[in-house]
Amino acid sequence: MSRVPAARAQSRVVPATLDDAIVGRRSIRRYRPDAVPDALLHEILDLARHAPTSMDGQPCHFVVIRDRAACARLAAIKVRHCPEDKKAFPCDFLADAPVVVAVCVDRERSHDRGVENGVLATAFLLLAAASRGLGGVYLSAHRDGDPGLAADIAALLALPAHVDPIALVPLGYPTTAPVPKALRPLEEIVHDEVFDRAIRAGGRHAP
């Protein structure tokens, strides 16, 4: 990423629609060993920086990690700080990702909304990656009650004291086509005017 082209590269033949990018995206944790081209990663980060930010502070930074030892260290940090209830989904796959993007925020520019600013940019990044056939997954780079997670990542990435890591996104070409996902029906999660407790049990009651 040392030479950033002046204009956005056009790597795709058919541009993905927003709907296809959203509906087709999945959390992908296994990647082919193929490298992610610099120009493609540049397009994705170029789109991610368009996410809204508090008071237009534009606090986001993207650290691009390809070094094998650094990716292995990120995996080890995430595994070390993994809480009990999430150990069924260990993050050791981070070590095998061709590239990991650490989304970080400058606290001096984020108006006390660092996490929200970083997550908005990460959402845009995930969709941009999906639209270009890349798989990725959202991984938190911080945890309330465990400051060591962010501190260990910040140390590895040599972040200045005013920059916090928010999310890690490993990216690569998926090894397999993702399976469709079962989503809760809209009837269960959309409410008119006030929260409808009647639908919480899984179905709207007759009036």
Next chain:
Amino acid sequence: MSRVPAARAQSRVVPATLDDAIVGRRSIRRYRPDAVPDALLHEILDLARHAPTSMDGQPCHFVVIRDRAACARLAAIKVRHCPEDKKAFPCDFLADAPVVVAVCVDRERSHDRGVENGVLATAFLLLAAASRGLGGVYLSAHRDGDPGLAADIAALLALPAHVDPIALVPLGYPTTAPVPKALRPLEEIVHDEVFDRAIRAGGRHAP
């Protein structure tokens, strides 16, 4: 939103590409009085629920507020809890939005990642709205150090104790075409392997 169609409605003639939705999106705070059709809002919420969630918990709820008095109360709550440094951008425009979506999360399903889960869904919602010509803006529905903001919103929306408001998104047709936005160049925010302090001042130093 009381009758939810079984299949996604097709309201658009030309589907927006992901890139156009991302690059064309702006934070819009002034809306024409025209109503946002139910079918269109349904499409947007249908896409928002595809955002990734921690451990696939799918904790998000969307409360759709069209009642004029309720929108005015949301505006008053946001204005009352506005911190000093943000008073240059008051939220009174919320009262004039044809519709406001409150993105909320069920704490029992969010695995201690309620804010991140809610913000990811809100990012998808904002892009889905932009792709259909609607304007909106991300507004936080909670604040560290001021639990009253979330409590007042939760009371207005009759949220159960285990559901937290995360963001408010007013939606409507923009009154004017948005002006292009100046973004920080990628050279200033993208880093190789570790954070490059040399570029912080606004330009990469010669080696």
